[in-house]
Amino acid sequence: MDEQCALKTDLGGVKTPGFVVFEEALEHNLAILQTVMDRTGARILLAMKSFSMFHSFPLLSRTLKGTCASGPHEAMLGRECFPGEVHAFAAGFSEEDIRETAAVCDHLVFNSISQWRRFGKLAQEINPGLEFGLRCNPEHRETEVEIYDPCAAGSRLGIVRAEFTEEALAGISGLHFHTLCQKNSDALERTLAVFEDKFGQFLPQMSWVNFGGGHHITRKDYDVDRLVRLINGFKGRYPHLTVYLEPGEAVALNAGVLVASVLDITSNHGVANAILDTSATCHMPDVLEMPYRPEIIGAGEPGEKAHTYQLGGLSCLAGDILGRYSFDQPLEYGDRLIFLDMAIYSMVKTNTFNGVKLPSIYYARKDGAVELVRQFGYADFKGRLS
Ligand SMILES: Cc1ncc(COP(=O)(O)O)c(C=O)c1O
Known part of the structure; x- marks a missing residue:
């Protein structure tokens, strides 16, 4: 969707590097999420860790029921900018975190029984209306990439059945579980079966269950009908429970791009390096962490088109490489490249290593207008240091 939107929008006024998020693409995703809620009664929240562009929250909050936060700051942003429920989970809360988070959220999910015992009473005093949950670890592995697998052996995320005590x-x-990453509904089906098998005995005394994130609901090949069947089947077995889903990616999947410019072309024993005014390590760290190869409009695999380049960032990191891509025409100083699917887990993860400038943030409205929402400067760099 972001490719279609980028091709029909005049991005000529975008100062690079710049993120551009498309209203039309967000609406497309929201419409799919709305049908899931309409067909199941499940409540879908935005996982802010993936996408926190609060400029879009008035739009998102017309559909989604609220936000889920990874700690006090996201919870505060959710409470301030996103009408609806605020849920929070963190692998660990300090007392200060609890004071700040409990004050602004509706659901607080603990990662361990010891955190619940330590802070439950304090959180309740701070916010008597707060509901509490525990994160379960069903120990069912669906995610191949170990650093994204909450059920990897020895994982610190969630309480395994052997440690779960009724008292x-x-x-x-x-109860909450989160085991998936970019998965289709078959992975949820298997996970849910294990979750119910291990933790089902506790469900009669609960009032809600949160199926976490990682559901790629808005991806073209996602089997929405099966998701609907699963949730409705679950609700048939436990009619008293409210089901929550907290996807991040699915909300802003393929909804934004990063526009970058070529700063230089250099050569090293036959390798043509194109240096860009962006950076993998500063602007799209998941490219290195996951790792993955971002799509670029008009670019092919190395050797597929006439001119192949290794695209790299402007930071000092030797490995600040985006990958090898080919183009029909030779790249030149000032050429602009459009990286796809950059709304999720990029904007939220940017950093100013090397003092690299942060990308500006634009919002492309459906009427074609491209609005500059935020630009950053030296003060933002200096403001994080002392
Ligand atoms: C507890 C929890 N909920 C929700 C999410 C959102 O996942 P995604 O953006 O993959 O849908 C994550 C991602 O790590 C998570 O850890």
């Missing part, structure tokens, strides 16, 4: 459940109204 701890007084005051707990919900």
Whole structure:
């Protein structure tokens, strides 16, 4: 969707590097998520860790029921800018985190029984209306990339069944699991079966269950009908439970691009390097962390088109490489490249290593207008240091 939007939008006024998020693409995703809610009664939240462009929250909050936060700051942003429920989970909360988070959220999910025992009472005093949940670890692996697999052996995320004790459940109204990453609904089907097998005995005393994120609901090949069947089947077995989903990626999948410019072309024993005014390590760190190869409009695999380049960032990191791509025409100083699917896990992860400039943020409205929402400068770099 972002490719179609980028091709029909005049991005000529975008100062590079710049993120551009498309209203039309967000609406496309929201319409799919709306049908899931309409057909199941499940409540879908935005996982802010993936996409926190609060400029778009008035649009997102017309469909989604609220936000899920990874700690106090996201929870505060959700409460301030996104009408709806605020849920929070972190692998660990300090007392200060609890004071800040409890004050602004509706659901607080603990990662361990010890955190619940340590802070449950304090959180309740701060916010008597707060509902508490525990994160379960079903120990069912669906995610191949180990650093994204919450069920990897020895994982610190969630309580495994062997450590789960019924006595701890007084005051707990919900269970949470998150095991998926970019998965279709078949992975949820298998996970849910294991979750129910291991933790189902506790469900009669709960009022909600949160199926976490990682559901790639808005991806073209995602089997929405199966998701609907799964949720409705689950609700048939536990009619008293409210089901929550908290996807991040699915909300802004293929909804934004990063526009970058070529700064230089250099050569090293037959390798043509194109240096860009962006950076893998500063602007799209998942390219190195996951790792993955971002798509670029008009570019092919190395050797597929006439001119192949190794695209790299402007930072000092030797490995600040985006990958090898080919183009029909030779790249030149000032050429612009459009990286796809950059709304999720890029904008939220940018950093100013090397003092590299942060990309500006633009919002492309459906009427074709491209609005500059935010630009950054020296003060933003200096403001994080002392
Ligand atoms: C607890 C929790 N919920 C939701 C999400 C959102 O996942 P995604 O953006 O893959 O849908 C994550 C991602 O790591 C998570 O850890």
